[in-house]
Amino acid sequence: MRRVWLFLLLASCSRGQQADLQYISQARSLAAEWALINQLSSDGKLTDAYVAAMHRSLREQVQTTAKALTEPDSPYAREIRALATAPDNAPPQQLRAASERLKAIEDRLESA
Numbered sequence: 001m002r003r004v005w006l007f008l009l010l011a012s013c014s015r016g017q018q019a020d021l022q023y024i025s026q027a028r029s030l031a032a033e034w035a036l037i038n039q040l041s042s043d044g045k046l047t048d049a050y051v052a053a054m055h056r057s058l059r060e061q062v063q064t065t066a067k068a069l070t071e072p073d074s075p076y077a078r079e080i081r082a083l084a085t086a087p088d089n090a091p092p093q094q095l096r097a098a099s100e101r102l103k104a105i106e107d108r109l110e111s112a
Helices: 002-013 017-042 048-068 075-084 092-111
Strands: none
Touching (some): 017 075, 017 092, 048 075, 075 092
């Protein structure tokens, strides 16, 4: 019986905001990468084919991250969903701001 309680306790700890930290971090990184791609693209340093492929990949990864969250109504989930619906050519500043907001959330959760 003790093992069952221990298992239930451990299972409950793996849900919620702490469990979502990895996804918040991943979305933050993807937003920063997306910003860099868009900046380099606007500077003419990347081919259109590469940029299109990266946009597809980044969007898929952000969508997958959003679906994996255990707290879909949280502020970070809304931020990640907004990122998932951003246009491919979103301004780099907008994407960096999203990354910074996610970083602030990540830092708060890590220090809690």
